[in-house]
Each structure stands twice: as C-alpha cells, then as structure tokens.
Amino acid sequence: MPVMELKNVTKTYKMAGGGTFEALRGISASFEAGELVAIVGESGSGKSTLMNAIGGLDSDFGGEIIYEGKNLRNFSTQELVDYHKKSIGFIFQNFNLISHLNLIDNVSMAMTLSNVSEDFRKKRAKELLRKVGLEKHMYKKPDQISGGQKQRVAIARALVNDPDVIIADEPTGALDAETTDTILDMIREIAEEGKLVLMVTHSDKVASHCSRVLRIDNGELISDEQQLDLEYTENTREDIKVKNMSMWKAIKLAFLNMKAKLGRNLLVALGSSIGIMSVVLMLALGKGVTSYVSSTMKSYTNPNITEVHKKSSTQQTTKNPQNMSREEIAKQQQENMAALTGSGTNTGFTKKDIEKLSKIKHVDRYQKGYSSFSLGTNTVKYNNKQASLMMLQTMSDSISKSSIVEGKAPKNNHEIMLDRATADLLGKNILDKEVTLTLKIGEKTITQNFKVTGLYESQSQSSSTVFFTYAGLQDLYKTNQEKLLPNVVYLHTANKDNTKMIKDKVKDLGYTGSMQEQMTEMFTKMLNIITWVLTAIAAVSLVVSAIMILVVLNISVVERTKEIGVLKALGARRKDIRRIFASEAFLIGITSGAIGVVVTYVLGFFINNFTKAAFEVNVVSMTTKYAIAGIVISVVISMIAGILPSNRASKLDPVEALRKE
Numbered sequence: 001m002p003v004m005e006l007k008n009v010t011k012t013y014k015m016a017g018g019g020t021f022e023a024l025r026g027i028s029a030s031f032e033a034g035e036l037v038a039i040v041g042e043s044g045s046g047k048s049t050l051m052n053a054i055g056g057l058d059s060d061f062g063g064e065i066i067y068e069g070k071n072l073r074n075f076s077t078q079e080l081v082d083y084h085k086k087s088i089g090f091i092f093q094n095f096n097l098i099s100h101l102n103l104i105d106n107v108s109m110a111m112t113l114s115n116v117s118e119d120f121r122k123k124r125a126k127e128l129l130r131k132v133g134l135e136k137h138m139y140k141k142p143d144q145i146s147g148g149q150k151q152r153v154a155i156a157r158a159l160v161n162d163p164d165v166i167i168a169d170e171p172t173g174a175l176d177a178e179t180t181d182t183i184l185d186m187i188r189e190i191a192e193e194g195k196l197v198l199m200v201t202h203s204d205k206v207a208s209h210c211s212r213v214l215r216i217d218n219g220e221l222i223s224d225e226q227q228l229d230l231e232y233t234e235n236t237r238e239d240i241k242v243k244n245m246s247m248w249k250a251i252k253l254a255f256l257n258m259k260a261k262l263g264r265n266l267l268v269a270l271g272s273s274i275g276i277m278s279v280v281l282m283l284a285l286g287k288g289v290t291s292y293v294s295s296t297m298k299s300y301t302n303p304n305i306t307e308v309h310k311k312s313s314t315q316q317t318t319k320n321p322q323n324m325s326r327e328e329i330a331k332q333q334q335e336n337m338a339a340l341t342g343s344g345t346n347t348g349f350t351k352k353d354i355e356k357l358s359k360i361k362h363v364d365r366y367q368k369g370y371s372s373f374s375l376g377t378n379t380v381k382y383n384n385k386q387a388s389l390m391m392l393q394t395m396s397d398s399i400s401k402s403s404i405v406e407g408k409a410p411k412n413n414h415e416i417m418l419d420r421a422t423a424d425l426l427g428k429n430i431l432d433k434e435v436t437l438t439l440k441i442g443e444k445t446i447t448q449n450f451k452v453t454g455l456y457e458s459q460s461q462s463s464s465t466v467f468f469t470y471a472g473l474q475d476l477y478k479t480n481q482e483k484l485l486p487n488v489v490y491l492h493t494a495n496k497d498n499t500k501m502i503k504d505k506v507k508d509l510g511y512t513g514s515m516q517e518q519m520t521e522m523f524t525k526m527l528n529i530i531t532w533v534l535t536a537i538a539a540v541s542l543v544v545s546a547i548m549i550l551v552v553l554n555i556s557v558v559e560r561t562k563e564i565g566v567l568k569a570l571g572a573r574r575k576d577i578r579r580i581f582a583s584e585a586f587l588i589g590i591t592s593g594a595i596g597v598v599v600t601y602v603l604g605f606f607i608n609n610f611t612k613a614a615f616e617v618n619v620v621s622m623t624t625k626y627a628i629a630g631i632v633i634s635v636v637i638s639m640i641a642g643i644l645p646s647n648r649a650s651k652l653d654p655v656e657a658l659r660k661e
C-alpha cells in the first residue's frame, strides 16, 4: 500500500489585486516507503507549493492527498497537528533552527510540543545527534556551528518523532559540494531505513542520487522516472506517544526566549515596574499616614470610652449659607462661637439626653463632663507669675494615665491638674502647691485657690488647660449661684471592641464625638481622597507600561515569525503559540511586579528611616496585601497587553511565516 497518494492535486492562489494564479494543475503520483524522490523543476514551477500541501502546511488545495487512507484536506485541526508531530519531518534549505535554543532543545522541539517526558526527550535527542555526528556539540547554540552541521541538526530534528515521511526542501541548497555529499548520504540512509523521502532540488547532480525523479513544469507533472532501486529495511517505527503541550512547557519555552533577550526584557520590566512602584507606594503612604493619625489619636484616649458632644446648630442645619439672611448668618456665627467655647445654650445635655445615651447597648456606665474654651478670661497665678488658661475641662476616664506625667489626678473639690507647659510657665516645682485661679463662672468672675495635684501632657492637646473634678466644678458653680450643665458625656464599655458600635449609635442618635475625633475623621477622609487621587495618577503610568509591553511583544512576534512557522511545522497548535507568548507577557508582568514591590520596600525603608529620625513616625506602611496587589496588577496588565501580540502570533500562516526572509 502506498504511503502517500496524490490524486489530481491543484492549487490556485488568489492574487491581492483580484484574479487567481494556478500554481498546481492536477498532479497525480503515488509514493511507497523506502523511496527517495527528487522533485525537480524551474524556479516558480510549483515545487514548494506541492510540498506545503503534502506537508499539511496548506490544506487549501484541490484534488486529494491521501495519507493512511484519508484526504489531508479533510483532516481535523487535531489530526493535522498529530500529522505534523508523528508522520512528517521537515528539512529546510535554510535549516530554520531556533537560535536561542541549544542543539538538544532544537532537535527535541517536536517532543517538547508533544509533552514527552524530559528524560526520554533528552535521551532521544542525544541519540540522534550522535547519529549525525554532533554529540560533542549538543550544548552549543545554532550560531556556534557550521552550515553543514546545522543541516545535520535539522535532519536529526526531522527524525526525532520517527515519522514515515520526510520532506526536504532544497536541503543542500545552501551547502558546498563536499558537505552536500555528506548530507545526501544521510538523507539516502533515511530512505534506506524505510522512510519515504521527498526532496525538492534544482540540481540534477542531487537528483541523480535519488531513486525516482519527478519533474514539474508550470504546475504540471511532466515526467516521473524510476532511476535506482534502493534497498531498504522494513521500518520498525518507534512508538512515541504524542500529546498536547502542557502550560508548564509553554512557560519554560517562554523563559528560554526571555533569557535570550534578557537585557531588553529586563529593561521593559524595569520600565513598567515604575508604574507598579508608584501605585503601591501611594497606597502604602496613604495607609501609613492615615494609621499614624488614628493611632496618635487613639493613644491619647481610652479605647473603652466614647466621648459624646451635642451637635452645634451649624452641624444640625441643612440650610445653605447662600440662602440665609444676614441676621440668620450672624445668629449662626454667635452660636458657633458659643458652641466652641462651651457656653452655648444648646450644648448642654439634658437628663433625657443622658438617659438616651446611657441606654445604648453595651454601655455599662457614663460620666458627665464639661469643657469650655476661652481667650483671656481664665488665668492662673503663682508667685507673681501668671498664665492664661484656654481650656477648662473636667476629669474623666478618657484621660489616659500615661498622659498624667507627674503627680496624680485631682480627687477633691479644691484640687486641679494643669498641663505641663502652663505649669512650666509658672515656675518649677508647682506640684502640690496652691495656685490662684481667676475664672469666669456664668456671668461672674471669681478668684479662688486650688492645689495642683498632677501635671498633664499630651500631643493631641497642646493648649493650656486646667482640669477639675466634675463634682468640684459643679460645686464651684453652685456656690456662685450658677447651674452647670454637662456639655460632654463619656460612655464606658467593658469591652473595647464594642466602642465602634457605640460610636456609630451615638451618631445615629444625632450626637457627635470629640473635637479631635471629628477632626481625625475629616483628616482621614481627606487623606483617603488624596491617596486615591494620587494612586489614580500613578495608575496612568500603568497604561504606558501596557503599551510598552504590547510594542515589545509585537516586535518579538515580527522577529520570530520564521520560528513560529517552524513550530507550526513541527506540530505546535495555535493554542501552544498563544500560550508561549502569553507566558512571556506573564513573565514580564511578574518580573516588573516583583521589581516594583522590592523597590517600594527599599524606598519605604529609607523614607521611614528618614521620617523616623526627623519626626519619629513611619509614614510608609507597606503590607503583604499591597505587595500581592502590586504583583497581581502587574501580571494582569501585561497579560492584557499580551493578548493582541499572542493572538497575532498564533494566527500566522505557517507557509507565509516560513517564506519570510
């Protein structure tokens, strides 16, 4: 039974400007195993066109090419892939070795594409390289060997999966006379081992070595002569199992290519890492600053306490100031001032308010408090030295013990605590001494002596402050016929995890938190906005990265067009080519992500070192979450950028790709 049969094969090329060209006009022939067939003819007669059709690189032909009883034109995609892998071996005029792979990897490429085990793949490649006399060179790259040696490697590559048809398109066309003889001997040996060899040649000398000569002219078979009878041994084919290439193999191939163009790929990765670095750094900076603000705030307050204030009328009104009359604005300003100084009419908590607050879930007790702000009305005097007091405040559990830096909290009605800066103004050793306070109580101004029991220091409150016990202040008001209404309530919970819930409930009920808390909230909100705006600006550079990766991968596709053609001739599926290029995009992405993240860590370390020394603060808070996010963003962007080039590569026509100069 013939190995291959051609029945009236025709090929018509469609021309770009319209019209058609008939390159093959009804070729019929039949080939047996062990034949060495020369296909000769003038340039342009249709030899390569016929070989492409027989080799399964071009299925768009007329007539029938029968292999194992089936017409090649009707092969499914998978059948065609298997045909390339198992049945056909190609030898090209210009060798078409893959320049960045060593000889072993070149020879065994068809096996790599077939997912053959690593050990067997290497063993088989070494065996074939030994057969063609190149075992000493197996770790060299193609450009380290001569033309004749390259063609021997190509012969070994064609034989790797032990196919039964070898197609050699002018295999000696680029070789000198002596090397031509060696290669021809090798090709003849292949036929003698029982394979069908179809060899395109221009040379009559080369044709004279063949068992049969087919002459083609203008797309027609003009003669078919039997010349010699080759003795051949029955081909006992090796049973090499071919499967589809795994993703892992695609990544490995991509990695080898990346290594070959290391400088360029590293530069691209470095370029796109700048975008990743900016994004991650912005996020880490935002988080660092925000958590610094809230931790500073938290460190000066007791986490189990919720400080509650009444909303001032500005906070309550929904009226736009532009729509208010002059009187309304003036009234509002008065009230704002009053709220600020703690003397406003609506800032005091009524019994009803307190009851409502004390009933909030998880609140186990509450404390009343009072704080007011004034300029110049309250003063403290000690030994002829005087200081003004801007804040008047009552003691509560929200004042952490650590902020009482000397002495202890006032307990009795005639005891007070002062902030350290004010105490220093009055002179050293003020602790346990009597000082004279001049205070505005309601409408009256009174002067009275108090004992300083403690000194207070906190970064969250820098104004000069005097602290009374609530009972002490209440008593002072009473003796002066005034009534003290609490303007702050402290809610206590046993478990600090409930504090957040309580704070939310307080807001729901229409009250607000402490001034610091409100400011922190506002500041954090602003910081978050700034962080996201900066991150978005930084993210623009990611678009630049994506374009850069797209351009580089496109260049790579153009540069490697011929290689893609070879891979397809060796049985690579579209999917395999797409995977190789997608893997390259993935590798660029992961490298740039990793560079970006490492650089951010290093930068963060230096920035923190600097800010720690200058302000005792770490401003960059780099977390694993950000590192992972950086790498993921980078990979996703490169993979998206890689879609177009890898699709383009996978769609390349093998015939056109192999023709590419």
Ligand SMILES: Nc1ncnc2c1ncn2[C@@H]1O[C@H](COP(=O)(O)OP(=O)(O)OP(=O)(O)O)[C@@H](O)[C@H]1O
Residues within 6 Å of the ligand: 013, 014, 015, 021, 023, 041, 042, 043, 044, 045, 046, 047, 048, 049, 050
């Ligand atoms: N894609 C194509 N579109 C149009 N015409 C084509 C195309 N490819 C080949 N041809 C034409 O088909 C004819 C046969 O080309 P083919 O390459 O098969 O010739 P050949 O005999 O192999 O020539 P050579 O020995 O120079 O390689 C030529 O006239 C060529 O111009």
